[in-house]
Amino acid sequence: MNVQWKFALLKPAQRRYLLFLALVAPAFLLRFATAAYPILQTIYLGFTNLDLIKNTNAFIGLRNYLAMANDYGVRGALSFTVTLVVSSTVLDLVLGMLVALLLNTTFRGTGFARTINLIPWAIPTIVAGYAFRWLLEDQFGLIPYWINLISGARVAVFISPILARVVVVLVHVWKDAGFMAFVFLAGLQGIPPELYDAARVDGANAWQRFWRITLPLVMPLAITMGLFRLVWSLGSFDLVYGLTQGGPGVATSVLALQIFREGIMFFKFGFASAISVVLLILVAIIGVVGLWLFRKAEVTY
Amino acid sequence: MVKSEVARAWGFKGSAIVVYLSFLVFTLIVLLPVYWMVRSSLAPAADLIKVPLVYFPRPTLRNFQTLVEQVPFLQYVRNSLAYAVATTLTTLVVSYLAAYAFARIPFPHSGLLMWTLVLSMALPDVGTIVPLYRVLKNLHLLDTIAGITLVLSSTLTPFTVWVLVSFIKQVPYEIEEAAIIDGASLPRVLWHILLPVTMPGLVTMGLINFINAWNNLLYPLSFTTSPSSKTLSVAITEIFAGYSPWGKPWELIMTVGVTMTIPVVILVLFSQRAIVRGLIAGAIK
Numbered sequence: 001m002n003v004q005w006k007f008a009l010l011k012p013a014q015r016r017y018l019l020f021l022a023l024v025a026p027a028f029l030l031r032f033a034t035a036a037y038p039i040l041q042t043i044y045l046g047f048t049n050l051d052l053i054k055n056t057n058a059f060i061g062l063r064n065y066l067a068m069a070n071d072y073g074v075r076g077a078l079s080f081t082v083t084l085v086v087s088s089t090v091l092d093l094v095l096g097m098l099v100a101l102l103l104n105t106t107f108r109g110t111g112f113a114r115t116i117n118l119i120p121w122a123i124p125t126i127v128a129g130y131a132f133r134w135l136l137e138d139q140f141g142l143i144p145y146w147i148n149l150i151s152g153a154r155v156a157v158f159i160s161p162i163l164a165r166v167v168v169v170l171v172h173v174w175k176d177a178g179f180m181a182f183v184f185l186a187g188l189q190g191i192p193p194e195l196y197d198a199a200r201v202d203g204a205n206a207w208q209r210f211w212r213i214t215l216p217l218v219m220p221l222a223i224t225m226g227l228f229r230l231v232w233s234l235g236s237f238d239l240v241y242g243l244t245q246g247g248p249g250v251a252t253s254v255l256a257l258q259i260f261r262e263g264i265m266f267f268k269f270g271f272a273s274a275i276s277v278v279l280l281i282l283v284a285i286i287g288v289v290g291l292w293l294f295r296k297a298e299v300t301y
Numbered sequence: 302m303v304k305s306e307v308a309r310a311w312g313f314k315g316s317a318i319v320v321y322l323s324f325l326v327f328t329l330i331v332l333l334p335v336y337w338m339v340r341s342s343l344a345p346a347a348d349l350i351k352v353p354l355v356y357f358p359r360p361t362l363r364n365f366q367t368l369v370e371q372v373p374f375l376q377y378v379r380n381s382l383a384y385a386v387a388t389t390l391t392t393l394v395v396s397y398l399a400a401y402a403f404a405r406i407p408f409p410h411s412g413l414l415m416w417t418l419v420l421s422m423a424l425p426d427v428g429t430i431v432p433l434y435r436v437l438k439n440l441h442l443l444d445t446i447a448g449i450t451l452v453l454s455s456t457l458t459p460f461t462v463w464v465l466v467s468f469i470k471q472v473p474y475e476i477e478e479a480a481i482i483d484g485a486s487l488p489r490v491l492w493h494i495l496l497p498v499t500m501p502g503l504v505t506m507g508l509i510n511f512i513n514a515w516n517n518l519l520y521p522l523s524f525t526t527s528p529s530s531k532t533l534s535v536a537i538t539e540i541f542a543g544y545s546p547w548g549k550p551w552e553l554i555m556t557v558g559v560t561m562t563i564p565v566v567i568l569v570l571f572s573q574r575a576i577v578r579g580l581i582a583g584a585i586k
Contacts, residue, residue: 016406019487023402026395027418027458034433034455035421041432102323113324115570116331122569123335124516126534127558130541131338134551140350142337174330186577235425238518241538256427263431264523276428287423 039280045273052267064274074275076250077258080165081282084254085233088172093226095173096180097218103181104188114185121179129242132171133158161251164244168252171243172233180225187221188214220294227290234283255279338562341555349551364556372536373528378560381515381532383446384453388514389507391454392461397503399458400465401491405474415466422459430523437524444530449520457513461506468502469495505575512565533561 010018046064050057068074103114120128135142138156147155157163191214199209237256240246246253255275263272341349344358368374402408403415433452434443442448472495480494496503518534525531531539537557540550569576 017408020402020406020408020411023406024399024414027399027462030395030451030455030458031418031421033436034452035424035429038429038432038436039424041435042429045431099327102320102327105320107317107320109321109324113327115573116328118569118573119331119335119566122512122562122565124518124534124558124561124565126516126518126537127338127561128334130537130554130558131334134341134555135334135337137549137551140352140354140551142333142354145352145354174334178331182573182577231423231425235427237427241518242541256425259427259430260519260523264434269431269435273431276431279425279428283423283425283428 042273042276042280045270046277047274048270050269050273051271052269057270060270064271067271068274068278073250073253073258073261074255074278077246077253077255078278080250080252081234081254081256081279083165084169084172085230088169088176088233089226089229091169091173092177092180092229093222095177096184096225097222099177099181100184100188103185117178118182119178120175121182123175125175125236125238126242128171128175129239132167132174133243136167158244159248161248164248164252168240168243172239175239176229176233180229183221183225184218187218191217223290223294227287227294230286230290231283234279234286255282335562338555338558341551342559344552346545346547346550346552350547364552365560368553368556372540374536374557376528377531377533377536380446380530381534381561384449384517384521384532385511385514387446387450388453388457389510391450392457392510393503393507395454396458396461396465396506397491397499400462400469401495403462404466404469405477415462418459419463420459422463426456426519430519434523443524444526446530449517449524449530449532452520452524453514453517457510461510464506465499465502468499472498501575501578505572505578508568508572508576512568515561515565533557537561 047059047061048057049060049063099117103110103117123131136144136157138144138154138158144155144157147153155163157167195213196209199213204212235256237254237260240252240254240257241260244252246257255278259272259275259279262268262275340356340358342364343360343362344355345361345363348355348358365374399418403411408414437443437448437452440448442451476498477490477494480490485494516534517532518538521530521532521535522538525535537554540553540557543550
């Protein structure tokens, strides 16, 4: 009995199920092999001292986690990761909104501004990292040179921990605010103008119109985008890798960079996996808080 | 004439100075790094270390020539292209099939299945990099384009499915139904009926995935070791790690940077509308 024949004997519902499974199978197989299974592996490896260089591989319970608590690099990376993603996301949302309002004006030049707005987002992150590193280089970088021309002061961005941190946050914002603005602009253009007209008739001033109409209507969009931005930037390391390599010291290191270093450069698989678990927990916490915020925002309108 | 909520919100009555000034500052902030990058890639190395700075060096393509001569630059370009194209196609095919099933075929808990897939998007790529290294090693896919294509396709699939589902749902089912009644097989329906109408969605997601793959650093940096599979993003980090007699070879770093940037910026500038349409259809609705 050939396959087609067997298929014809099945009930319609069964055939539908088979068809469904066949269609989603490639996506799920791909995802299982390179996401679900590795996650479980990561959690398991976090409890081992698997190390390809020292050639160890034993179950050591929570010892990686205890080691992490005393690890200068991981502690620094954890605190800067949180600082970086939170501050850059907030700045992104605020500046993105301002830029969107600006791009929503109609006059000569808007077209040009809208066109160039997405350029920072399109530039590969690693390239943006190096471009800013070069722009800020202490000897021949354009910006320190200008600062020197104006004030006579010499700034060495990549030697000062605080300056380096500020720069990483700002470059992150430079890279992503345009995309945020792009999405907000679409949101703004979806607001019916009649709402503003009605509010104006009722005597609402511009400030009130922004707070009572624009902001509430764009809010669900802002929370969704903010949430995506938070979660995505938690795991990103390209920018730091290009801009500061985590330095000076570990001032601008992030968890993702630590995982890459310990795992891929030093082959300390167990320890790197334990850091990954911390990152996953961080993502889960932010995800849950974010979803809760999102539901609250939805209820309001 | 400035006409907008902003202008009014900020209390302008016809005066546009602040708006124009904001636009000027905005343009400067966006374009200054780009100008500096292009300037540095076209300058002879000696011009980068002159004080006062040379703002408009005599343009030369010497740096590209140096790259071609000293590193397997064209090979890296080919690898990047192969990686980006292969990832885009794999992701689209796999996602399109799954999206069709989710959009059209009733299945118990299909909603839950789809949300599992979509939520897996939140997993940070770097969090699974150690096991992935081992998986690729066992499959003998370390240091191959196929290996990095496989992992990145998996990463991009959930979002692509999500967006494509809403594109397919927008197509009235009656079109397919009529074809099915006429005796068309499923491949025919997918290929001849649904594909043409969902083309805008596929193009959008294709562009987004291509850009993602072209820009991707993590996977090639972690899983490739030889010039036969390294991409431009890896090449730029290696050139940065090198030294020339006068310090970092910034003219070469910026030349690779410009090479990586040109294709993506062109794609984005020409397809802004398509990208936003796709994103709004899928993600933000």
